Amino acid sequence: MKKGLLIIFIVFVPFLMYSQDLIIRSNGKIFECKIEKEDGVNLYFSFQQNGQKLNSIIAKNKIQGYEYNYLVKEAREKDSIKNTINYRNSVTIGILQGGGSLIGVDFESLITKRIGLQMGLGYVGIGGGIDFHLRPTIRSSFISLQYWYQGFGESHTQSVLGPCFVYRGKKCFTFQIGTGYALEKGPAWPSDKEQPQLMLTYAIGVYIPYK
Numbered sequence: 001m002k003k004g005l006l007i008i009f010i011v012f013v014p015f016l017m018y019s020q021d022l023i024i025r026s027n028g029k030i031f032e033c034k035i036e037k038e039d040g041v042n043l044y045f046s047f048q049q050n051g052q053k054l055n056s057i058i059a060k061n062k063i064q065g066y067e068y069n070y071l072v073k074e075a076r077e078k079d080s081i082k083n084t085i086n087y088r089n090s091v092t093i094g095i096l097q098g099g100g101s102l103i104g105v106d107f108e109s110l111i112t113k114r115i116g117l118q119m120g121l122g123y124v125g126i127g128g129g130i131d132f133h134l135r136p137t138i139r140s141s142f143i144s145l146q147y148w149y150q151g152f153g154e155s156h157t158q159s160v161l162g163p164c165f166v167y168r169g170k171k172c173f174t175f176q177i178g179t180g181y182a183l184e185k186g187p188a189w190p191s192d193k194e195q196p197q198l199m200l201t202y203a204i205g206v207y208i209p210y211k
Helices: 002-017 070-085
Strands: 021-025 030-038 042-049 052-059 063-067 089-095 103-110 115-123 125-133 142-150 158-168 173-185 198-210
Touching: 021 042, 103 125, 115 142, 142 173, 158 198
Parallel strands: none
Antiparallel strands: 021 030, 021 063, 030 042, 042 052, 089 103, 089 198, 103 115, 115 125, 125 142, 142 158, 158 173, 173 198
């Protein structure tokens, strides 16, 4: 077993050493190699063929683009997704979160890889929604259909239903923007102000994923 692993290591390590960079030719073909250096006109690279290291050169005007350490970057991105794929819940704290509260908290839980249910509350309001994530991770941005109930009793101003887009950064920043349809007007709505049927909805805050 150990000898087999050693053989695999000996065979593949030299290949990986010379296949960490990427060149995309003008015809769209992708070439894996090791870029040794570059200047304003050319790329100087090496690659493995029949167990030998070969050196070559290509003019920059004959390629669409190139990328250093693309295998490492790809592995890091996959590892980042893997590290958060098991997080199926999140809590968001911020301004106009929790059903459009002045300060509120929203809790979300994934029921599938991309669909989540959320509910929230704050000062003063409650809310809920159903979310569709753009990637199969709680950290991804999503499209949401949300319900906001602002105020209680005599302080109730309005209830709103509508779609929005929620952006989530890689770390903790989040904001959302959308449109809301007015379902009802509460007693606290100003008597000298007409309630619009459609309105802009937005919120900003920080989110924390957890298992």
